Structures are given as structure tokens and as C-alpha cells.
Amino acid sequence: MNTDGAPPLGGWQQTWRLAAAAALGLTVWLQTGVLLRWQALVPGPWFVTGDPLVALGCLTALLWRRRFPRAVALTVAVASTASTLATGAALLALCSVATRRRPAETGAVVPAYVIASQFAAGLYPVGSPPGTLWLLVFPALTAGIAVAVGTAIGARRAEVRSLRDRAESAEREQRARAAQARALERNRIAREMHDVLAHRISLVAMQAGALDHRGDLTAEENRVLIRGIADGSRQALEELRDVLGVLRADPDGPQSPPPSLDGLPGLVADARAAGLDARLTTTVAGGPAGAVGRTCYRVVQEGLTNAAKHAPGTRVDVVLEGAAGDGLHVSVRNSPPAATAARPPASGFGLLGLAERVTLAGGMLDHRPAPGDGYLLTAHLPWPRRDGGTTE
Incomplete structure (x- = not known):
């Protein structure tokens, strides 16, 4: 030796x-x-x-x-x-x-x-x-x-x-930093893929389930559901292409605008067309820009996605309240499912990723069963004033 x-x-x-x-x-x-x-x-x-x-x-x-x-x-x-x-x-x-x-x-x-x-x-x-x-x-x-x-x-x-x-x-x-960077990039890609695709695929699955379990639909109702499935699939492919384009694009080149509060009416309308009784109530004038707006959009999207998965055909109330300096409060409440139907597979990481997004934005996320066997998803996000003040 x-x-x-x-x-x-x-x-x-x-x-x-x-x-x-x-x-x-x-x-x-x-x-x-x-x-x-x-x-x-x-x-x-x-x-x-x-x-x-x-x-x-x-x-x-x-x-x-x-x-x-x-x-x-x-x-x-x-x-x-x-x-x-x-x-x-x-x-x-x-x-x-x-x-x-x-x-x-x-x-x-x-x-x-x-x-x-x-x-x-x-x-x-x-x-x-x-x-x-x-x-x-x-x-x-x-x-x-x-x-x-x-x-x-x-x-x-x-x-x-x-x-x-x-x-x-x-x-x-260096190897450890490279492995950490790869893990972070995988998590970022997985989060974006979940946020973009889970909502669309859930709506498509709900519409397909309605076609499979409802034998009393008229021809017109069948055509509406089939058209909704086709439109939802097409939109899912387009959004997937957009996400992949953003991930591969030059960071200095032109990119698609990020989601914000302006996209919530369209998000609720898509859920309503897919069979959810979704309603949007807002007392917010204008809206925060940047990470807070994107996070609020993702909260509503996750709430609608989960409602479509676990309580198809139910009523979903989306409520936005708040003002600059007082914070932004968003809640998504769904009623109990009207009937038992086959549920699409779930990743189990949607709320975990959403909680991470809300925490990074400086807010708080809560989700719990609501009275009457429903479910409530709430988030409180900071909304800074223009003079730089924030919610205390």
C-alpha cells in the first residue's frame, strides 16, 4: 500500500x-x-x-x-x-x-x-x-x-x-450545477405543458365522456359536442406548438404574449362551451401586469381544469376581487358532480406546481372541500400600487 x-x-x-x-x-x-x-x-x-x-x-x-x-x-x-x-x-x-x-x-x-x-x-x-x-x-x-x-x-x-x-x-x-439546471428546466417544461394542455385535454375528455354516457342527446347536441372536441383538440395542438416554440425560441426574438387577466373571459367561455356551467364575476378594474396577472390566470385555469376532471357538468363560479394596493383575491368554487362518470387520469402535480407559482409571486394558495361536497380553490396575490406600495 x-x-x-x-x-x-x-x-x-x-x-x-x-x-x-x-x-x-x-x-x-x-x-x-x-x-x-x-x-x-x-x-x-x-x-x-x-x-x-x-x-x-x-x-x-x-x-x-x-x-x-x-x-x-x-x-x-x-x-x-x-x-x-x-x-x-x-x-x-x-x-x-x-x-x-x-x-x-x-x-x-x-x-x-x-x-x-x-x-x-x-x-x-x-x-x-x-x-x-x-x-x-x-x-x-x-x-x-x-x-x-x-x-x-x-x-x-x-x-x-x-x-x-x-x-x-x-x-x-459543475456536474451538480448542470444536473440542477437540467432538473429545473424539466420542471419548467413540465409545468408549462401541464398548464397549457391539462385544461384543454380535460375539456375534450369531458365532452367525449358526455357523448359516451348520454344517449338522450339530439343530433344538434351531438354535433355541438363533436365540434367542441374537434376545436378543443385543435386548440390543444396549437397551444402545444406555442409552448414548444417558446421553449426553443431565441430569448431575444419575438415571443407570444403571456397570459393575463384579459384572457379570463375566453377561458371561462371555453369551459362553458365544453359543458361546465362556468360563470365569471369580477369587481376588478384593470389588472396587475407581470407575474401576478399570469399567476391569477393559471389559478383560474387550474380550477376549471380540476372541475372538468372531477365534477363534469357542474356549476363553477369564478370570482375576482381586489384593487391596487389591497391585493387580488381569486376564488374558483364548483358544486358537487351531478353524476358519476369515468374520470381522466390526473398527474397529481397540478396544485403542487400552482402553489409554487403563487408562492413565487408573493401570494398564498388554499384549496379545500366546500360545504355541500363541492370544492373551493382560492388565492390571494399582491397587487402593488403604482407608487410602489404593496399589500400589508
């Missing part, structure tokens, strides 16, 4: 590091042999056979320096006492420990390396130009260089790891 968080070494990286350590050890070994010859000392059999074998064992141990950094470094440092050819392996082990940037570990390995070098000097008495002090200074200097290089490598690895973590975190955040 890699304990220092360093990236795993590839075959080429492992090979050139070991090759560099072997080359450095070979340089020291050859230099020692030359000095022994220069001083008329004959290298013994250990120098020719034992020294290289110990160095080979040290280089082999370095393969596990990532898994057991302290153990390998101390082992190689001690083994280098009996092998000048293992000097490069000892320095590589020391450098590898220093990359972890843990002073306690580095402080334990460096003295072991320096002390081991003193025993190595006794094994091969080649002497040193400045005297015995050089035997202590030179190993300490080389150990310091190895520690400095290892610390720099460790700092670089930590920086790269930090940058990689930041990049991965930014990528995760």
Missing part, C-alpha cells in the same frame, strides 16, 4: 531511478578501488564480490520503498556500511523518505546514514584529503542534498495533488 500519497511509479520511472542509484554507487565504488590502488592497497575479495552483492540487495529492497519507506531506508542505510556500491541506493532511500516531509522519519534516517558512512571508511581506509573531519562533513552534506531534493519533490507532489483535487471538486460542482 502506498503510504505517502505519491502517485504509483510506472515501469520506466522505477527503472531510471534505480539505474541512477546504481550509477552513483558504481562511481563511488570505482573511485574507492582507484584510491586503494593508488595507495598500494590490494582490494580484498569482499570488495569484488561481497560489496556488489550487498548493493544488489539494497537496490532490490528499494522496490518496496513506497510500501515500507522507513524500514527500507533504515535497512539500506545500515547495509551501506559494508558496501560503497550501495551509496547511491542509500541516498535514493533517504530522498524517498524526505518526500513524505515528516521530520521525525527524516531525522531518524539521516543520522543512521552518516554513522554508517563512518564504518564504511574503516572498512576501506583510503583516507581523505582534509583529514578525518571530511569523513563526517561529506556524508552529512550528501545527506542534506538528498533531503532537500526529496522535500522539494514532496512539495511538488502535494501541490499537484491539491490542484488535482481542486479540479475534480470543480468538475463535480
